[in-house]
Amino acid sequence: MVKLRDLDPSASPLDYYGSELRRLREAAGLSQSQLGSCVFVTASLIGQVETTRRVPTRDFSERVDAALGTDGLFSRLVGLVLRSQLPTWFQAYAEMEARASFISTYQCQLVYGLLQTEPYARAVLGVEHQERLDEMVAARMERQRILGRSSPPALLVVLDEAALHRRVGGPAVMRDQLAHLLGFRDSPWLNLQVLPFAVGQHAAVMGSFNLLRFGDDPDLFYSESYDTPHMTANPQVIRERSLGYARLQGAALSREDSATLIARVMEERYGQPEPDGRAVA
Numbered sequence: 001m002v003k004l005r006d007l008d009p010s011a012s013p014l015d016y017y018g019s020e021l022r023r024l025r026e027a028a029g030l031s032q033s034q035l036g037s038c039v040f041v042t043a044s045l046i047g048q049v050e051t052t053r054r055v056p057t058r059d060f061s062e063r064v065d066a067a068l069g070t071d072g073l074f075s076r077l078v079g080l081v082l083r084s085q086l087p088t089w090f091q092a093y094a095e096m097e098a099r100a101s102f103i104s105t106y107q108c109q110l111v112y113g114l115l116q117t118e119p120y121a122r123a124v125l126g127v128e129h130q131e132r133l134d135e136m137v138a139a140r141m142e143r144q145r146i147l148g149r150s151s152p153p154a155l156l157v158v159l160d161e162a163a164l165h166r167r168v169g170g171p172a173v174m175r176d177q178l179a180h181l182l183g184f185r186d187s188p189w190l191n192l193q194v195l196p197f198a199v200g201q202h203a204a205v206m207g208s209f210n211l212l213r214f215g216d217d218p219d220l221f222y223s224e225s226y227d228t229p230h231m232t233a234n235p236q237v238i239r240e241r242s243l244g245y246a247r248l249q250g251a252a253l254s255r256e257d258s259a260t261l262i263a264r265v266m267e268e269r270y271g272q273p274e275p276d277g278r279a280v281a
Contacts, residue, residue, distance in 0.1 A: 013080040014052045022050040024068050038067040055085060055135040082142040085135040089229050093222050098146055102213035104156040104245050106204045110163055111177060114144050114155065120177040123169030155190045158248045161197050164265045171270040178266040185259045193252035194261050202251055203244040211241060
């Protein structure tokens with residue numbers, strides 16, 4: 001059993017979650033072992049969450065809500081907890097992204113975070129964040145929940161062809177990732193275009209960027225270098241980058257031709273899947 005320690009609920013969303021879990025578990029007259037049995041985890045894991053040594057998942061939170069009859073409390077809290085696991089410099093953007101009505105993005109190296117599969121995200125984040133990998137992957141997957149809303153943001157994606165060829169996590173991971181992209185082919189709210197190598201120089205040779213549009217608030221431009229974000233509502237920047245994005249869309253393949261290219265790269269570069277799900281070239 002994890003040794004109990006005092007928590008300051010105001011210290012962070014994770015501390016608040018842990019203190020509420022302990023308080024409501026004890027109010028229900030359950031031990032850590034008894035609650036663990038109810039939600040199919042160990043008593044140790046319950047203790048680790050209560051003492052902030054483990055970050056809860058959404059599935060765990062939903063099961064705890066059902067076991068304790070807490071009317072969705074932990075399911076609501078877990079979104080804040082997972083967002084707090086994002087890098088500090090990225091949290092402000094993630095909050096704005098979750099509120100946006102329109103998201104336009106150009107990605108020159110990797111698949112956009114909102115469209116990444118979990119194995120792909122794990123491979124990307126694992127390069128430099130092994131010590132907090134589970135938490136960061138969970139936080140990235142949590143960001144994607146905005147796409148499952150009844151009224152999701154309109155998402156316009158221009159993906160450089162380089163992202164299709166960059167082997168992240170191995171052939172099987174890449175095949176599943178490209179298949180995931182193809183799954184959005186008929187989505188009414190997502191437009192995915194590939195900017196082919198043949199275009200050469202283009203309006204975003206300086207790198208990836210995002211444009212966010214809101215119902216009432218000013219538009220935002222976001223870009224980043226190594227752990228250094230840049231976010232601005234400067235009208236001149238928005239004007240220039242919006243025009244640049246329109247030019248990217250004009251230079252990119254159509255939605256249909258982009259899907260054809262993704263499918264071709266998936267088959268030719270990452271092979272056919274074996275019966276166990278692995279890909280063979």
